[in-house]
Amino acid sequence: MSNSVHVYDARADHATVNAQSPLAYSFQRSGMPAPGEEGRAVVGERAFLGHLILRGGAIVLDEALREVLGIGLPGRPNSLTVDADGQRSVQWLSPDEWLLIVPGDETFGLETRLRAHLGGSHVAIVDVSAGQTLIELTGEAAHGVLMKSTVYDVDPHAFTVGKGVTTIFAKTSVILRRPDESRWELIVRRSFADYVYRWLLDAGEEYGIGVARESRHESQ
Amino acid sequence: MFHIYCPYCEELREEEEFHPKGQAHIARPEEPDACSDEEWGDYLFFRDNPRGIHHEMWLHAVGCRKFFNITRNTVSYEILETYKMGEQPTVGAEHLAREEKTAREGKTDSVQVAEGGQQTVGASDAAQASVKGA
Known part of the structure; x- marks a missing residue:
């Protein structure tokens, strides 16, 4: 049996393909209310990022990641490591599973370099970029919106910066994390993105929730 | 919860x-x-x-x-x-046995130990009899 892995760039060439973010349809159908004057709660999508699932032993993956990306693997449960400019992050998902998020156009190159570095090690790298999307929640009332939606303790003192968990959110599951003081990130499955978006608009209505317009939800 | x-x-x-x-x-x-x-x-x-x-x-x-x-x-x-x-x-069955022993020695009213060594909480003899249909 051959031991080789067939790797190919699954990312659409945005110059020729009109890719749509998982929330593109929701923005049209459910609307994008503008954030209130105070902007107490603002939701936004960071579309087309590269999501890689790393599975395997912590030591071998940590070594490869430090070498290739310059950031270490978080060893503690429910923790998150973000690089200096906040563009790349690694999150602990389970004792042998991590989620790596990088800018979309770096994904394939990174995967290739990681594979080259890991050689024949017993690991798996899966590109799940197309299967999920990242929703960002900011503003002083952000944590109020979360409290209405999840059973997990999102008190800012308990849910400190650098923490990330997979938990129940509005009857579905999300990866919830806090990369810095002002931002919460929700990673939702593509098929649940519309549901979670509409839930957030509804839950955030009392806080005057609005939608931050990202330059690119659809590439031309 | x-x-x-x-x-x-x-x-x-x-x-x-x-x-x-x-x-x-x-x-x-x-x-x-x-x-x-x-x-x-x-x-x-x-x-x-x-x-x-x-x-x-x-x-x-x-x-x-x-x-x-x-x-x-x-x-x-x-x-x-x-x-x-x-x-x-x-923790095994002996943990429960130890607890029962403590309860028996303490002769608390709220906890009763049935003949079979099983713990029945807050049940009177009459209530147990009615549940069992005796």
Whole structure:
């Protein structure tokens, strides 16, 4: 049996393909209310990022990641490591599973370099970029919106910066994390993105929730 | 609304995130071909349903998605410990026996110990008799 892995760039060439973010349809159908004057709660999508699932032993993956990306693997449960400019992050998902998020156009190159570095090690790298999307929640009332939606303790003192968990959110599951003081990130499955978006608009209505317009939800 | 300690996430998480997955520590027969039908049937289909201490597998389904073990009292629903797969429980039936002994010596009114050594909480003889249809 051959031991080789067939790797190919699954990312659409945005110059020729009109890719749509998982929330593109929701923005049209459910609307994008503008954030209130105070902007107490603002939701936004960071579309087309590269999501890689790393599975395997912590030591071998940590070594490869430090070498290739310059950031270490978080060893503690429910923790998150973000690089200096906040563009790349690694999150602990389970004792042998991590989620790596990088800018979309770096994904394939990174995967290739990681594979080259890991050689024949017993690991798996899966590109799940197309299967999920990242929703960002900011503003002083952000944590109020979360409290209405999840059973997990999102008190800012308990849910400190650098923490990330997979938990129940509005009857579905999300990866919830806090990369810095002002931002919460929700990673939702593509098929649940519309549901979670509409839930957030509804839950955030009392806080005057609005939608931050990202330059690119659809590439031309 | 109660919390279960996940030994992999190392924190207490909401019950909603977990699924029970039945009896733990069931060893697959070393040589299935050499088993009698009864032994194989026991392994495949027959599970304990004890009144008292039970070692169970649970799955942290929304979370780390790992199986782990719980030692649970099926009478009081109290979770006595949780431990990782491959580990052995530190709490067993003797824990319950010890508790019963303490209760018996303490002669508390709220806890009664039935003849079979099982703990019945807050039940009078008359109430028990009516439940059993005697």
